[in-house]
Amino acid sequence: MTSLHIRELLVDAQGCAGPLDDPEALEAGLRAAAEAVGADVRGQCVVRFVPHGVTAVLVLAESHILVSTWPEHGLALVDILLCNAAMDPSRAWASLAGVLRPAEVVERAIERVVG
Amino acid sequence: MTSLHIRELLVDAQGCAGPLDDPEALEAGLRAAAEAVGADVRGQCVVRFVPHGVTAVLVLAESHILVSTWPEHGLALVDILLCNAAMDPSRAWASLAGVLRPAEVVERAIERVVG
Numbered sequence: 001m002t003s004l005h006i007r008e009l010l011v012d013a014q015g016c017a018g019p020l021d022d023p024e025a026l027e028a029g030l031r032a033a034a035e036a037v038g039a040d041v042r043g044q045c046v047v048r049f050v051p052h053g054v055t056a057v058l059v060l061a062e063s064h065i066l067v068s069t070w071p072e073h074g075l076a077l078v079d080i081l082l083c084n085a086a087m088d089p090s091r092a093w094a095s096l097a098g099v100l101r102p103a104e105v106v107e108r109a110i111e112r113v114v115g
Numbered sequence: 116m117t118s119l120h121i122r123e124l125l126v127d128a129q130g131c132a133g134p135l136d137d138p139e140a141l142e143a144g145l146r147a148a149a150e151a152v153g154a155d156v157r158g159q160c161v162v163r164f165v166p167h168g169v170t171a172v173l174v175l176a177e178s179h180i181l182v183s184t185w186p187e188h189g190l191a192l193v194d195i196l197l198c199n200a201a202m203d204p205s206r207a208w209a210s211l212a213g214v215l216r217p218a219e220v221v222e223r224a225i226e227r228v229v230g
Binding site: 004006010012014042043044045046047049055057059060061063064066068070073075077079081083108110112114115 | 119121125127129157158159160161162164170172174175176178179181183185188190192194196198223225227229230
């Protein structure tokens with residue numbers, strides 16, 4: 001059994017100038033981010049809340065990429081989890097950051113090697 | 116504008132004896148976990164991979180609960196993110212743990228207060 005190398009990046013994107021309340025724009029941003037890292041999209045769920053906010057997730061062959069937004073706070077939380085050591089979550093984030101356009105970010109990276 | 120209190124719990128569940136390759140059982144486990152914490156399910160995406168593995172996510176009014184599994188390693192990664200300070204992610208995890216039945220867990224809790 002081959003070992004498993006999982007790379008995760010959590011990003012708190014603050015002061016976002018991007019379209020935090022636009023589910024289509026966010027989904028497109030996630031798809032571009034997945035493409036940027038060469039990930040394979042297998043499913044999706046996008047929900048817009050009333051009065052504001054979106055949670056959008058793409059399920060990938062390599063796990064998932066997800067964004068939740070609170071437009072009233074200019075906040076987006078991003079989770080990129082990839083179980084392919086050759087795929088760098090930072091590359092997906094760089095793509096998505098171009099859509100969210102945060103003023104500040106807090107990044108948390110987690111590496112897991114199993115087996 | 117009211118402040119936002121976001122509670123997140125990431126769990127690495129190792130040595131799981133539960134049904135890591137069964138999408139219906141995992142979805143039911145997520146729904147029970149959401150119910151345990153009083154969260155409101157608004158959407159879902161469940162994908163089973165070939166030859167093995169599942170990623171299942173429920174989008175909640177309070178954000179999301181997600182599990183990705185690697186049955187060949189007995190591993191499940193869980194992310195529970197709730198933007199309601201009255202909802203304790205640990206309660207949702209306690210419910211889901213009863214389904215996954217891990218031998219060992221690594222928990223990472225993140226608290227965010229915004230505004």
